[in-house]
Amino acid sequence: xxxxxxxxxxxxxxxxxxxxxxxxxxxxxxxxxxxxxxxxxxxxxxxxxxxxxxxxxxxxxxxxxxxxxxxxxxxxxxxxxxxxxxxxxxxxxxxxxxxxxxxxxxxxxxxxxxxxxx
Numbered sequence: 001x002x003x004x005x006x007x008x009x010x011x012x013x014x015x016x017x018x019x020x021x022x023x024x025x026x027x028x029x030x031x032x033x034x035x036x037x038x039x040x041x042x043x044x045x046x047x048x049x050x051x052x053x054x055x056x057x058x059x060x061x062x063x064x065x066x067x068x069x070x071x072x073x074x075x076x077x078x079x080x081x082x083x084x085x086x087x088x089x090x091x092x093x094x095x096x097x098x099x100x101x102x103x104x105x106x107x108x109x110x111x112x113x114x115x116x117x118x
Contacts, residue, residue, distance in 0.1 A: 046053050
């Protein structure tokens with residue numbers, strides 16, 4: 001089977017799968033989004049956090065939530081990147097100490113920081 005035929009079959013299978021599930025999945029999502037009922041788990045979380053699910057959120061509270069979420073996300077991403085950079089820097093140093101040459105250089109999400117270390 002040629003690559004073109006395989007690709008067309010894959011696209012056809014994707015379209016068929018979407019055609020089979022778009023109506024039931026769309027109905028389910030519409031029912032969940034428009035429902036006034038909350039699941040037991042949701043009610044517990046709302047009670048724990050002190051949120052009333054029936055009231056609308058003010059724009060100022062929404063803005064604070066977006067900024068807080070963004071700050072947490074950036075901090076977690078920078079921690080993950082710093083950790084992987086430190087790990088990669090140690091691997092590069094151990095490769096250099098061992099005298100191994102010609103080995104591929106490890107890459108991470110912070111490859112510019114690694115480039116500065118060499």
